[in-house]
Amino acid sequence: MKTKLWFCLAIFAAAVMTANAQSFTLTNIFGGNSDDISAEDFLTFSKEDGDYNTDGAMVSDRLQFDFSSDKLDGRLRLEYQAGALNGRLFGSNGNGDANNSLLRFRGFMRFRPVEYIGFAAGNDFFTKYAVEGSYLAAADDNAKDARMAESGVAVIGDVAGLRLIANFSGDAFADDPDVSDKIKLNFGFDYNVMDIATVGAAFKSVTNDAFSASAYVGLTAVENLILNAGFLYNATDDDFITAPAKTALSLSAGYEFADLGLGLFLDFASALSDEYIDGGDTLSYEDNGIPMLVRGRVAYNVTEKFSLNLDGSFRKMLGWDGIPDMVVYPYLTYSLDNFGDLKAGVRMNINDGDGLASFSIPLAWEYKIAAK
Structure with a gap:
């Protein structure tokens, strides 16, 4: 129901934005x-009893519309996310069940009535309001812990190189079953120091027991x-650290x-101890080590x-004898001139126990239309 509501609002918003946008990009x-x-790779082969097996090809599509004008962006x-194409029903999960396909809508709009103040609303702000110094070069992304605003409604102030943000979010705004049912207050700042460096911080869920804070310099x-x-403090994004950590450092x-x-x-990201936070309580991994991740590109x-x-990552619980997780991903990108770009490679998941535990073949075609 919530997805349908957001979708209807999106159709209306797209019509309004197209009519008023000074520039837009359709990708x-x-x-x-x-x-x-944000889906599975095209083909994935997992090792079972010494053999590599696949459930079939996974095909998905992402349609994205970006727009901007003096007062609206x-x-x-x-x-x-569709399903297996190995002779079964398109749009299924590989078992012939079309009801398990995934349709997801996300988006936001920001209105800036005056030069220094803006108001944003949506069910996902992506990395639009992430602290600049949190950028991770090898991942080509920002950790979710550094997002000053993530969904819902936000007030943004920009003046003299300083950005201030306050954000109310929660599942009332986000079409995501993993989001807490509590309304969350997030805020943060980002400051450009004379085009020499940036300093910023994000404070998230300050009104509930999932509170986290992070500070960055670039x-x-x-x-x-x-x-x-x-x-x-309270790092939880497992895309950028091996496991949750009470305190952690990141370098890029x-x-x-x-x-x-x-x-x-x-x-590079590493916890500073074996402690993590769960429901406001401090717990310990004890003999299971300290989370650490290294990624290169x-x-x-x-x-x-x-x-x-060539992308690669190494995940390890330091001080633990367990098997580290390694991913090696060589890929190529080829431009088709007026027909977009093709991207293909081989993603290999390696560990000491199974060697090549699994591998997948990512394959994507990106096409972009821009107008000014």
Whole structure:
């Protein structure tokens, strides 16, 4: 019901925005790639009794509309996760059940009536209001812990390089069953120090027992260089740290050699102890170690149309004898000129126990239409 309501509002909003936008971009991504479409990779092969088996191809689609004008900007995104294409019903989960396909709508709009004040509303702000110094170069993303506003309604103030944000969120605003049923208050700030550095912080769920806080600093004075650091209290985003941590540090560095078409990027995140927070209580992993994650990325533009990339990550509970998780992901991107870009590779999940535990084949086609 909630998805249908958001979808109807989106259709109306898109019509209004298109009529008033000074510029807009329409992007469609089709295929199976967990990085680009928030779904499963096109083909996944898991190791069972020494053999690699697959449940079939997973096909999804993401349609995204971005717009901007002097007083209005935002994003609308529609995602459809289909099912196996191995002779079974399209739109199923591979078992012939079409009802298990996933249709998801997300988006937001921001209205700025005057130069320094804006108001935003939506069920997902994405990374629009993440602290700038929280950017992780190898992941090419911002951790959810650093989002000053995530959904619901927000007030944004921008003046003299300083951004201040207050946000009310909760499942009354978000079409996500994992979101707490409590209304959450989030706020934060981001400050650009004379184009030399950025300093910012995010305070989330300050009114309930899921409270978290994080502070970041980033260097911006050197062209093509990324250098960011952060301190987190109650870090919970498992995309960027192996397991929840009461306190953690994050470091990210990267450099683009423009003349060579080469980019090198590295992220590091580690808890400072074996403690984590659950329901407001401090607990301990005890003999299970301290969460740590390292991620790297190499990007090389062979030509203007063709690029090679290598991503890798290493997850480990330090001090624990358990098996670390490693992912190695080489992929290529090829431009089809006026027909978008193709992206394909092989994502390999490796551990000491099973060797190559599983591998998948991400495949995606991205097409973009822009107008000004």
